[in-house]
Amino acid sequence: MEVYSEKQQITAVIDALKAKNLTLGLVPTMGALHEGHLQLVKKALTDNDKVVVSIFVNPTQFDNNEDLDKYPRTLEKDVELLKTVSKNNILVYAPTVDDMYEGKTVSKNFDFDGLEFEMEGRFRNGHFDGVGTIVKRFFEIVKPHRAYFGEKDFQQLAIIKKLVKKHHIPVTIVGCKIHREANGLAMSSRNTRLKPAYKKAAPFIYKTLKTAKQHFGTKSANKVVEWVVKQFANHDLLELEYIIIADTETLKPVKRKSNKKSYRAFIAVYADDIRLIDNIALN
Structure with missing residues (x-):
C-alpha cells in the first residue's frame, strides 16, 4: 500500500x-x-x-x-x-x-x-x-x-x-450511518483517550438519546430538551455542553413540530476533558 x-x-x-x-x-x-x-x-x-x-x-x-x-x-x-x-x-x-x-x-x-x-x-x-x-x-x-x-x-x-x-x-x-461500539457509544478517535471510568459512563449519552427519541413522539421539543438536561444534571461524571433538537435542513432549533419536516437531536458532552458528540434521527 x-x-x-x-x-x-x-x-x-x-x-x-x-x-x-x-x-x-x-x-x-x-x-x-x-x-x-x-x-x-x-x-x-x-x-x-x-x-x-x-x-x-x-x-x-x-x-x-x-x-x-x-x-x-x-x-x-x-x-x-x-x-x-x-x-x-x-x-x-x-x-x-x-x-x-x-x-x-x-x-x-x-x-x-x-x-x-x-x-x-x-x-x-x-x-x-x-x-x-x-x-x-x-x-x-x-x-x-x-x-x-x-x-x-x-x-x-x-x-x-x-x-x-x-x-x-x-x-x-x-x-x-453512525457506527457504534457494542455498548452504543458512537465510534470516535477521541474514545481511545477516555479514562476507564469515563469509558464506562459514556454509553449513557446514546441511551439518553434513544429515550429522548421515544419522548419526542408525545412531547414538545422543549420538554424533551428539559428532560435530557435533567438526566445529565444528575450524572456524576458526564457534563452536558448542549442538547439541541433541530430541523435537519436548516439545523435551527425546533420551536413547533411539523409533520412535514424531519428532526434530529444533537448533543455534546464532556467526559473529563474529552468532548464527545452524537446525534439521533427523531422522526
Whole structure:
C-alpha cells in the first residue's frame, strides 16, 4: 500500500487512474482510524474502483491548541488497519501542513447559509471555516467522483453538501450511518483517550438519546430538551455542553413540530476533558 505525503506524488497517480477511466472515492480522515472509518472505506470500495484515504490532522479546525496537540497521530497503525480492508485498491494521502496550506496555515472564510452558526459553530469558533478550507483543498487535489462522510458529524456533512453546491464542485457526497461500539457509544478517535471510568459512563449519552427519541413522539421539543438536561444534571461524571433538537435542513432549533419536516437531536458532552458528540434521527 502506497503512502503519499506530497501533492505532486498523489496528483500524478490520480491522473494515471483517471486516464484509465477508473472511478475514485475519497474518505477524508484525521487518522487514529477505527471501525467506523473502515466502514466508510468499505462503502467507498463498493462504489468505486480505487479509494483515497486522506490522513491529516487539520490545525485550522481546532479552536483549542491543547486539543490539537493531544489529538492521536498513528499513521503506521492506520496504514496496517487499512491493509485489512484492501492492499491494492486504497491509496493513502498523508500530507504535511505545509503541503496542504502551501506555507500559510490560515483558513478561508465561507458562507454556508447560516449552517455554520448552529450547534458546533456556537461553541467552536472558526471550526467550519477550517473544515471547509481543508475539504475543498482535498477535493481540488484528489478530484474524486464520490466522497464519504459519517453522520456522527451530521452538521459537518450538511456543511460539506452546501460547500459542494455553492462552489459547483463535481463530486457526489455520500453520508454514512453512525457506527457504534457494542455498548452504543458512537465510534470516535477521541474514545481511545477516555479514562476507564469515563469509558464506562459514556454509553449513557446514546441511551439518553434513544429515550429522548421515544419522548419526542408525545412531547414538545422543549420538554424533551428539559428532560435530557435533567438526566445529565444528575450524572456524576458526564457534563452536558448542549442538547439541541433541530430541523435537519436548516439545523435551527425546533420551536413547533411539523409533520412535514424531519428532526434530529444533537448533543455534546464532556467526559473529563474529552468532548464527545452524537446525534439521533427523531422522526
